[in-house]
Structures are given as structure tokens and as C-alpha cells.
Amino acid sequence: MKKLKKSNAELTPWEKAQKKRKQAKKHHRPTTARSFVKKLPRTNSLRKQRLAKGTIALIAFFGITFAVSLFFILPFSRILSLQVNTNDDATRTAVVKASNLHYYESLFGVWPETAKIENQIHEKVPSVKKATIQYQGTHVKINVEEYPTIGYVVRNNKYYKLTSSGMIDNYGSNNPKENYPIFYNFKNKDRLLEMTKQFNKLPAKVKKGIAEIHLEPTKADPGKIKLYMNDGNQVIASIDTFAEKMQYYPSIVSKMNYTGVVDLEVGAYSYPYGKN
Secondary structure, three states, X not given: OOOOOOOOXXXXXXXXXXXXXXXXXXXXXXXXXXXXXXXXXXXXXXXXXXXXXXXXXXXXXXXXHHHHHHHHHOHHHEOOEEEEOOOOHHXXXXXXXXXXXXXXXXXXXXXHHHHHHHHHHHHHOOOEEEEEEEEEOOEEEEEEEEOOEEEEEEEOOEEEEEEOOOOEOOOOEOOOOOOOOEEEOOOOHXXXXXXXXXXXXXXXXXXXXXXXXEEOOOOOOOOEEEEEEOOOOEEEEEHHHHHHHHOOHHHHHHOOOOOEEEEOOOOOEEEEOOOO
């Protein structure tokens, strides 16, 4: 026996709602399936693009890492030669030691410290007024501006360069290399600095005539000095008034027909050796 279908008018409200829900499901299923099928190729394409981008990023990362590592290892990133532009061997040795730079050291560690290295050279090497570092590939050049040398100070049988700033080099030599006056018995830094200031005021001609300067302090004059001149004369003077009185030395000597002593400690007069 056939079951008769009820018309919409004969359905109860609950049955109408059920019928509408079934119809909605029928229409929705094919749409969802068709939509998924359409989206599938696009999803695969996006995945391929993302995979390709990820692969490229990894290759780039490892490539850069390898290149940087190679640069650190190869010689062109390291110090292969170091030059200091000075003619003095002791100064050159002192500058290299103060710089703390070493052969085959990585330039990556040196470049950021350039200003610091320049400053420590200036502080540790008394004769250096200013230091400037230049980089030419793997070659490092240290340009130094030095204080003028005015003489040598003798200490423990070694000769140490004395600069116009009153500073003494840290490295001594067995023999002085240039024709500068030798300073003896200047163990006190303040006395040496005072002597340096006075010496700097002298005319160049007078400076060249001095062979030795000896500090011979007394109770009456702690700054008493005796000079041995290249012309065979001796000069007695006091540090405090040395520059002022020593400028008259050429005039005094021109009137002497003998070699002897020029006393500038009190006044200014001369006498032959053996007489006072």
C-alpha cells in the first residue's frame, strides 16, 4: 500500500521545519564539495611557493654564513705586515709593543679598536705626541708624530732619549746615536722638567755647543748645574736662571783668549782653568 505524501498545508509546524532542514542539506553538500575541488589546486600552488621561498632562504642563510666564515679564515682578513714610520729602533719597538698588534691577528677585532689603540700608544710611549693608524688591505701602518729629541738622560749606564716635553723614553741604548747633550744625575723628575723647559728656550746655536749637563746640587743652590761645552769650556749656572743667562755665552766667549770657566750662577764672568 502506497504511503501518501502530505501537502505543505497538511504538515505540522515541526514537520515543515524538518523538511526545510533536509532541503538545505541537499543544496549545501554539492556546493561544499565543488568549492573544495576548486580551492585544491590553489592550495597546492601556495604550498609550493612557500616551500620554494623557504628553500631559497635556507640556501641564502647558509651561503652567507659560509662566505663570512671563509672571510674570517682566509689571510686577506688578517694582519700580514705592520710598519711604524720612525727612524728610531727603540721608538719602533715601543710603539709595536704599546699597540698590542700581532701578525695574523684578525682585522675584524682591530678595526673597532683603532681609536683606543692610537690613544694607548700615545700614553705608553713618551716620545710619541700623536699616533694614527692606517689600513691598506692586510697592511697596517702606524704613523707617529714625535716630540723633538733634545738629549739623552743617563741611568744605570743606559742612554734614554729625552724629549722636549720632558719625558724619557722607556727603552735605553748602550750608546747615544745622535749628537745631543747628555744629562747626568737628573734623578728627580721635577728637576729634569725644569731643566728641559730652560733648555728649550735656548737659541739653536747655543744648544749645539753643549756636550754634557750635570746636576750638582748644593744646600745653597739645589738647582746648580755644570755644563761641558764642545769648545772646551765649562759653564756653572743655576737651573732657574739658565736660559736667561746662557744666551750671553757666545758674547762672553768671544772676549776670552783662553779656555776656562764661565760662571753664570751669580752674575756673569769667566776665568781660566786653575784660577777662581
